[in-house]
Amino acid sequence: MDRKTILKTLHARIHINGHIIGAAIGSGMAAKYASLGGADLLLALSAGKYRVMGRSSMATFFCYDNNNEAVMEMGKRELLPIIRDTPVLFGLLASDPFIHLYDYLKEIREAGFSGIVNYPTLAMIDGQFREGLEEEGNTYEQEVEAIKLAHYMDMFTVAFVTNIEEARWMMEAGTDVLCVHLGLTKGGYLGAKKYISIDEARQLTEDIFKLCDEIRPDVIKMIYAGPANTPIDMQYFYQTTRCQGYIGGSTFDRIPTERAILNTTKAFKSYGNFDRNDPMTKMLHGDWKTGDYVNFTCKYIEEHYMENIQLSDIAIVAHVSASYLSTRFKKETGMNFTEYLVRFRINKAEELLKESNMRCREIAEKVGYFDYAHFSKIFKKYNGMSPRAYQESCRDAKIHVSAYTH
Numbered sequence: 001m002d003r004k005t006i007l008k009t010l011h012a013r014i015h016i017n018g019h020i021i022g023a024a025i026g027s028g029m030a031a032k033y034a035s036l037g038g039a040d041l042l043l044a045l046s047a048g049k050y051r052v053m054g055r056s057s058m059a060t061f062f063c064y065d066n067n068n069e070a071v072m073e074m075g076k077r078e079l080l081p082i083i084r085d086t087p088v089l090f091g092l093l094a095s096d097p098f099i100h101l102y103d104y105l106k107e108i109r110e111a112g113f114s115g116i117v118n119y120p121t122l123a124m125i126d127g128q129f130r131e132g133l134e135e136e137g138n139t140y141e142q143e144v145e146a147i148k149l150a151h152y153m154d155m156f157t158v159a160f161v162t163n164i165e166e167a168r169w170m171m172e173a174g175t176d177v178l179c180v181h182l183g184l185t186k187g188g189y190l191g192a193k194k195y196i197s198i199d200e201a202r203q204l205t206e207d208i209f210k211l212c213d214e215i216r217p218d219v220i221k222m223i224y225a226g227p228a229n230t231p232i233d234m235q236y237f238y239q240t241t242r243c244q245g246y247i248g249g250s251t252f253d254r255i256p257t258e259r260a261i262l263n264t265t266k267a268f269k270s271y272g273n274f275d276r277n278d279p280m281t282k283m284l285h286g287d288w289k290t291g292d293y294v295n296f297t298c299k300y301i302e303e304h305y306m307e308n309i310q311l312s313d314i315a316i317v318a319h320v321s322a323s324y325l326s327t328r329f330k331k332e333t334g335m336n337f338t339e340y341l342v343r344f345r346i347n348k349a350e351e352l353l354k355e356s357n358m359r360c361r362e363i364a365e366k367v368g369y370f371d372y373a374h375f376s377k378i379f380k381k382y383n384g385m386s387p388r389a390y391q392e393s394c395r396d397a398k399i400h401v402s403a404y405t406h
Helices: 003-017 028-036 046-052 057-061 067-079 101-111 127-135 140-152 164-173 198-215 231-240 254-269 279-285 290-304 311-318 322-333 337-355 360-366 372-383 387-405
Strands: 020-025 041-044 088-091 115-117 156-161 177-181 220-224 245-248
Touching: 003 020, 003 156, 003 220, 020 028, 020 046, 020 220, 028 041, 028 067, 041 067, 046 057, 046 067, 067 088, 067 101, 101 140, 115 140, 140 156, 140 164, 156 164, 164 177, 164 198, 177 198, 198 220, 198 231, 231 311, 290 311, 290 322, 290 337, 311 322, 322 337, 337 360, 337 372, 337 387, 360 372, 360 387, 372 387
Parallel strands: 020 041, 020 245, 041 088, 088 115, 115 156, 156 177, 177 220, 220 245
Antiparallel strands: none
């Protein structure tokens, strides 16, 4: 699909729907169903390939494989033969010292890709490692040059940026889509444990998009993942920034796959032992009563307490308003949703502190707290002592009991 047609289609969809969607994928299956689901762009990334292998997207930054060769093979074998009507972009490691950029861009175009995206990107790397790479000639400027050259060759381009300076460079290079990369995606088992707040992400996004409208009002403005991994998160961005679209990787492959495989396996494992009074079973059969909404919420907390869950998300699944569910929940449990969730997590933490040899910080993450200082403060509020002190008191008690019994 040529660049002019892609741009015309995307602008028309933004005009009609208000936004577009890009899926960063690593397999033919993910590409096929993302396309059927309405994805407007498909980004073939080595990070997606690693996610299919059960690894973090971070693996793409290490020399486990040749990034460009892996993406080329995946595109030729898995993606391009089955994707007809959705543009497929090549995730290019522009700083690869073993390619001649112009010749390789021609090879990408001749293979059937509609364009490129600068990923893996050095924008995600900082500190001494970044300095070392730049000393060896591996720079973000090479990614800018790749976007500029691809634009000159009339290939469609998506540029990942993390700050205003990078955004300015990429707009001057002629990128068609400017995507603010907000970091690795939170959520699921392999998701990022540390990420900027959604409000910090909103501020960064709006600062960059304001510059876009000043320099290149025609550029399509999108964001990538980070703390935004639900439709509700994106509704917030669409309402408070100039964002015109969302690109997701783990959002569209890893997280749904983790949940689907886990829950399906659990369902088959328990086949023949279904409880007709189980809230999930009632929901599936449409046999709901008022109290079942609260039971469902409690069940959901029991199964997802280690994740970043919100009452609003549960309300969507249960097909009721968040305000109604909040009122019913407090009436029937005697506490609000947040307090119930905190108590449940702290109880789980107590169990792990008593029975396991895990470090306190690991236990905090296991029960849904990725800020240890916050976890310690909450734990002390409910138990009168720090997690470490609680763990040591439990160990002392075990030693005392063991000595007494012997």
